[in-house]
Amino acid sequence: MENSAGSVFSENAERIVTDSVFQKKDPARRSIFLDGKYAFSMSPETFRLFPIEINQKLTAKQIEIILSHEEYEKAKTLVLRYLSVRMRSEHEILLYLKKKELSETSIRRTIAYCKELGYINDREYAATFTRDMLQLNRYGIQKIRFQLVKRGVSKDIIDDILENQITEAEQYQIALDLARKKVNLSRDKNRLKEKIYSYLRQRGFKYSIIQRVLKEVL
Known part of the structure; x- marks a missing residue:
């Protein structure tokens, strides 16, 4: 049932609570009746x-x-239900709440509440996201940066995480493994260099790493 407490009446006027009953569908919630009519739930x-x-x-x-x-x-x-699926950035949560057509006050209070309890932590989020993108999705640093920017993480946090969490050697090894798989599966050896280069660029690896990989596998 929708709230009907906002019916037009003077700010100084008073309404009387005539009933307060537990709801059948959700026994934890109460339906509040004012002047004999349903007004809102609590x-x-x-x-x-x-x-x-x-x-x-x-x-x-x-x-x-x-x-x-x-x-x-x-x-x-x-928000707690939204976060139960996976970690989210502050920007993702902000967009999610705006889609729910909540007031700016409720959104600000909710984000502050989540930050206070550690449910929102963009640095921790970026670190976990980066590690997953690198190890599970096998993406390069440029792709990871793009995805973090897309999720509203600040440039300072992104720079710090990418500079301190991912080594050049680690990026090279992942790119090398991906390239070797391409070599083993490819039937067209003539265009292999072009294919590997394009593939690794799409996955976000830097030009310098791709060049090292090409020298190794071809």
């Missing part, structure tokens, strides 16, 4: 913070505060 977290009672009078401002906090609780639940 999560356990919101109700603990605002334990409203039957016959209590609520002003428009009080209702606005309750609904604002309820949206914040919803945003936190959405």
